Amino acid sequence: MGLTYMKEFRDPGLAEQLVTAIDQECTRPLRIMEVCGTHTMAIFRHGIRNVLPDAITLLSGPGCPVCVTAQTDIDAFVALSRQPGVIVTTFGDLMKVPGSGTTLARQKGAGADVRMVYSVFDAVTIARQHPQKQVVFCAVGFETTIPTIAAAVLMAKDQGVDNFCIYSANKLTPPALAALMSTDGISIDGFILPGHVSVITGVDAYRGVFDTHRVPSVITGFEPIDILHAILSLVRQNRSGVPALENAYPRAVRESGNPKARQVMHQVFDVCDAAWRGIGRIENSGMALKPEFSRFDAGLRFDLHLSDVDEPRGCACGEILMGLKTPKACPLYKKSCTPMTPVGPCMVSSEGACAAYYNYG
């Protein structure tokens, strides 16, 4: 694996120039939403909020996969971990998200076989190593991870790893943006669009939402200079009154994205409706296994008996994800809800807005 550490994208001199320009050119209060959880984290880690003028409010959008996973889906993961002979595999952050009753982490403490993996392929490997067990992967991802999950399903099919299956709670970004913009009471002056997701979707995927709502939008990367650049661009678009859909991350994102990855994704999954935590059902925003892959569907393989459940009272995750509130406006924030005792998923995921506010102050 190759690694490059890009010093020029953290250059203090360049950062200062950008901040000065933002300061001078921002002439009215602006509400800017970073859609992606990785951006939220980068903004906090680099202390970007407090170098910006007060007129700019940064809001965290529905782009942290763990945060938008519906409580019913978490309950399904927990129910799977209770099945005899089942190994549940998951990304780390998901372990501590409370469902309506308990968490995967607590299930693990109580003896369930729940394992943290870094890649879905690790789950396939575990399945191969334990042929007498059923290995379920909790698939919680956006366009960035879905192609890999699809590839793992194809691999399991080709190699006859029949004891592997997934529970798909995967989600698509552009439909969520469209749903967000159509919600009453939403006021957003600009979007910082996700870098990684756009590598797959390309710029084209946002064209529909942009044409309908005409909100200034910039796709950008995750380094501080990338983010400051995007903010300056959004300030300028607002000032000129000419909104644009801009790709400020051309070093990674192409107009048409990565068609090959999308092809793998659509080979295995069909688009379906999906429930987003705190937001509700959004049309065509999910990914379900196609009928020819249904034998890899954990929801069909096991009898789960799940019912729709109410979300925790007082948790404002939904409003936060839609940019209606900031974590500090949630009555539970830092009181009954902390990273040690999370009430909602936004306090669990390292990319969640509440956790970022809490950890990086």
Place this chain on the structure above:
Amino acid sequence: MTPDDTVLLDHGAGGRASHAMFSKMILPLFHNDALARQDDGAVYPVPAGRMAFSTDSYVVDPIFFCGGNIGDLAVNGTVNDIAMCGADPLYISVGLIIEEGLPLKDLQTVLQTMADAAARAGVKIVTGDTKVVPRGKADKLFINTSGVGMLFEGVDVSGSRARPGDKIILSGTMADHGIAILTAREGLTFEGDLKTDSAPLNHMVKAVLSSGCEVHVLRDPTRGGVGTTLNEIAGQSGVGMTVFEKDLPVKKQVNGVCELLGFDPLYIANEGKLIAIVPEQHAVQVLDIIRADEFGRDAAIIGEVTDQSVGKVFLQTAIGGRRLVDMLTGEQLPRIC
């Protein structure tokens, strides 16, 4: 011993097999008078003064990783804990809990590494214990080490002694150990070598404390990393701290892996680094002494102690922003040491 021999329950039963293992494998490696007496405990002379006493258990998974194994980790860990009290470590005990079936050659390698680590630190392994548990009741090998050392005269270091105006020195790059374990465990392969930094720091500490420079705090930022350790000190001392991102030493490779996996190097474990908090007027001299040590070449002054925001640590980011560095909550990487 043939290459395929493994540890059996018999080896921990106290009978002939235990005896043979001790006299053939352990004694020759750790050889010293106190151990050779084979009594129930070690008897050794001590000079007059104050002693420091520390213990730690090692359950790292995997037991072998790039740049070391559980053996040197266990010796260096206790050596460093004693050194951080402002003491000169002298004697160490070793408790081995072995899972039945561990290849004898693996055990041999670990023991050899422990002997080498003890020699390098200049401490003696004077007493120990071996237990073997049935397969599945432990994971390969767990090690407990305890140790004692004599305090340097007139030295008073404590996590509660940081004072506003003090400088914070870190003895080298952050996060090397945690990332080495993670990559070994997950079978991740990256360019360049990601080695543990496990090392004895007692010689460095001795050089600093015998220089006449005043030192308020010494701590090794192991689990929880530099971020958590600084928070602990800020809380204990009732002070605030500011750390400068541009001055934080991190290896390029380690930083790359952290970026890729979404980890913050401030919270990743180190096993061969110390934090020294010293009055401003002694900071440069202490830094020079640390840099002269073979394990302190990348040392840097990373921040300062303030009287603002008591109990909190802030980071001045490279681009001029400011953010909180909170305590790590929960386990970022389990079984790292």
